[in-house]
Amino acid sequence: MVLAMPTLDLATDPNKVLLESHSMFAKASAETLDKILAAGRPLLAEKNKLLFLQDDPAEYFYLVVSGWVKLFRETLDGDEAVIDVVNTGHLVGASAVVDDGQHSASATVVATSNLISFPVRVLEDAMTQDPALALGMLTSIAKQRRKQSREIEGLTLQNASQRIGCFLLRLLPATAEGSHTLHLPYDKSLIAARLGMKSETFSRGLARLRKDADIGVKGASVTISDVYFLANYVCSACSNDFPCEDLR
Amino acid sequence: MVLAMPTLDLATDPNKVLLESHSMFAKASAETLDKILAAGRPLLAEKNKLLFLQDDPAEYFYLVVSGWVKLFRETLDGDEAVIDVVNTGHLVGASAVVDDGQHSASATVVATSNLISFPVRVLEDAMTQDPALALGMLTSIAKQRRKQSREIEGLTLQNASQRIGCFLLRLLPATAEGSHTLHLPYDKSLIAARLGMKSETFSRGLARLRKDADIGVKGASVTISDVYFLANYVCSACSNDFPCEDLR
DNA sequence: CGACGTATTGACTCGGCTCAAAACCTGTGG
DNA sequence: CCACAGGTTTTGAGCCGAGTCAATACGTCG
Numbered sequence: 001m002v003l004a005m006p007t008l009d010l011a012t013d014p015n016k017v018l019l020e021s022h023s024m025f026a027k028a029s030a031e032t033l034d035k036i037l038a039a040g041r042p043l044l045a046e047k048n049k050l051l052f053l054q055d056d057p058a059e060y061f062y063l064v065v066s067g068w069v070k071l072f073r074e075t076l077d078g079d080e081a082v083i084d085v086v087n088t089g090h091l092v093g094a095s096a097v098v099d100d101g102q103h104s105a106s107a108t109v110v111a112t113s114n115l116i117s118f119p120v121r122v123l124e125d126a127m128t129q130d131p132a133l134a135l136g137m138l139t140s141i142a143k144q145r146r147k148q149s150r151e152i153e154g155l156t157l158q159n160a161s162q163r164i165g166c167f168l169l170r171l172l173p174a175t176a177e178g179s180h181t182l183h184l185p186y187d188k189s190l191i192a193a194r195l196g197m198k199s200e201t202f203s204r205g206l207a208r209l210r211k212d213a214d215i216g217v218k219g220a221s222v223t224i225s226d227v228y229f230l231a232n233y234v235c236s237a238c239s240n241d242f243p244c245e246d247l248r
Numbered sequence: 249m250v251l252a253m254p255t256l257d258l259a260t261d262p263n264k265v266l267l268e269s270h271s272m273f274a275k276a277s278a279e280t281l282d283k284i285l286a287a288g289r290p291l292l293a294e295k296n297k298l299l300f301l302q303d304d305p306a307e308y309f310y311l312v313v314s315g316w317v318k319l320f321r322e323t324l325d326g327d328e329a330v331i332d333v334v335n336t337g338h339l340v341g342a343s344a345v346v347d348d349g350q351h352s353a354s355a356t357v358v359a360t361s362n363l364i365s366f367p368v369r370v371l372e373d374a375m376t377q378d379p380a381l382a383l384g385m386l387t388s389i390a391k392q393r394r395k396q397s398r399e400i401e402g403l404t405l406q407n408a409s410q411r412i413g414c415f416l417l418r419l420l421p422a423t424a425e426g427s428h429t430l431h432l433p434y435d436k437s438l439i440a441a442r443l444g445m446k447s448e449t450f451s452r453g454l455a456r457l458r459k460d461a462d463i464g465v466k467g468a469s470v471t472i473s474d475v476y477f478l479a480n481y482v483c484s485a486c487s488n489d490f491p492c493e494d495l496r
Numbered sequence: 497c498g499a500c501g502t503a504t505t506g507a508c509t510c511g512g513c514t515c516a517a518a519a520c521c522t523g524t525g526g
Numbered sequence: 527c528c529a530c531a532g533g534t535t536t537t538g539a540g541c542c543g544a545g546t547c548a549a550t551a552c553g554t555c556g
Binding site: 448 | 535537
């Protein structure tokens with residue numbers, strides 16, 4: 001269901017604020033932002049809705065206003081590698097403009113989400129006209145690249161419970177200290193896939209953290225009794241120290 | 249030892265040709281290229297020479313003219329994750345200009361190499377003046393990002409011998425068919441690290457390929473009796489089919 | 497309450513790691 | 527040409543972490 005354009009004053013449009021806060025658009029001109037926003041269409045997507053498939057020619061990219069979207073790649077024999085799971089404020093599929101106009105991964109919605117879809121065309125055009133936007137794109141892709149480097153490192157050097165602990169730490173605000181309680185953001189089985197392990201292994205890994213890193217688990221809510229104690233357990237197998245800014 | 253400027257006519261300078269062939273500079277203006285080349289200094293580096301450390305403020309980046317350079321990250325407890333091992337035509341450390349001026353990995357020379365060092369400053373300046381260069385940087389980083397996505401996928405979905413087979417296939421020209429003999433480009437222990445495994449595992453993995461994918465191994469020379477047979481063994485656990493362009 | 501999806505637990509297998517010993521290379525000097 | 531030293535690679539035995547398969551427990555929604 002496609003609705004009419006938002007009638008809000010653009011200056012206070014929350015979507016504009018959200019888009020502006022993304023590193024890709026941070027330095028773009030006001031005109032660029034308005035042009036892109038004007039081409040956006042709200043989209044309410046239910047769980048399991050497929051946004052696009054890897055290697056599809058990219059027609060649209062999406063801004064996540066609320067909800068969660070999974071990015072993944074599928075192998076010939078049916079396995080899938082989860083590249084990322086993203087929420088509010090993240091863009092999905094926008095990097096197709098630098099990937100020969102093709103999506104480099106598939107995307108599905110994993111929890112009912114409010115999205116805004118934008119034609120990739122509009123972004124392409126805007127990029128040729130606003131050099132600040134091209135630079136923003138550069139900043140944004142560079143950030144993704146850094147994040148992926150850490151991802152690779154984690155996969156090769158950290159074991160299951162360390163990866164889980166690392167994931168938990170990244171859910172906390174960067175300034176966190178002492179004790180904290182948090183809520184797992186999506187299904188444990190999806191977290192497991194996101195971390196490159198099976199759900200049974202995730203379950204056992206969490207149990208292990210309960211013993212070794214003094215955390216408490218009750219359903220989807222996790223209590224960390226001492227952030228630095230957990231960080232110490234997790235980050236010894238990691239090249240950057242807590243609170244690992246790059247990975248957020 | 250820093251030598252005088254090359255006295256070659258720039259139009260036929262082989263270094264210029266090499267730099268131009270890099271996706272980052274492919275579309276840069278002739279002036280940009282000349283300005284950057286003029287700031288370059290040849291550097292003959294022996295095995296084990298350290299070029300820079302991760303998190304160092306980036307002063308120089310390097311063009312590999314010949315030889316091999318290892319990019320890696322080191323953990324607190326002394327383990328290292330090899331991000332990449334690169335040779336002729338590749339740039340090392342250039343992406344610092346989009347990473348807050350810091351190197352995101354360490355780099356050492358692993359086989360006697362001819363390098364050219366360039367001040368990062370010069371690249372920064374050039375980028376602000378030549379929009380085509382900024383776009384080239386974008387293209388280049390985007391390519392790295394795609395490559396890393398595949399890397400992550402391989403790490404989570406392929407077993408040791410499949411990763412080895414994949415590595416072998418990527419050493420071949422993209423058009424390869426039938427039977428081929430190739431020469432491993434650097435030490436087996438380094439290849440192992442590059443593929444995220446121990447050298448013993450590499451050794452056994454290669455032995456396994458000998459049985460299952462009909463390859464022959466004699467020292468550093470490897471004979472593949474049928475490229476597609478090997479590809480079939482390797483690529484079933486992979487989301488893109490042979491000859492996997494993106495990973496090169 | 498019952499039913500369905502999700503999560504946990506148990507028993508087992510297997511791949512990759514560890515540690516140690518043997519084999520293989522490569523270069524050096526007698 | 528051979529002997530030897532140094533490094534690299536291979537092989538072997540044993541262990542441990544993660545995957546598999548199957549059964550059980552938990553939660554939530556009708």
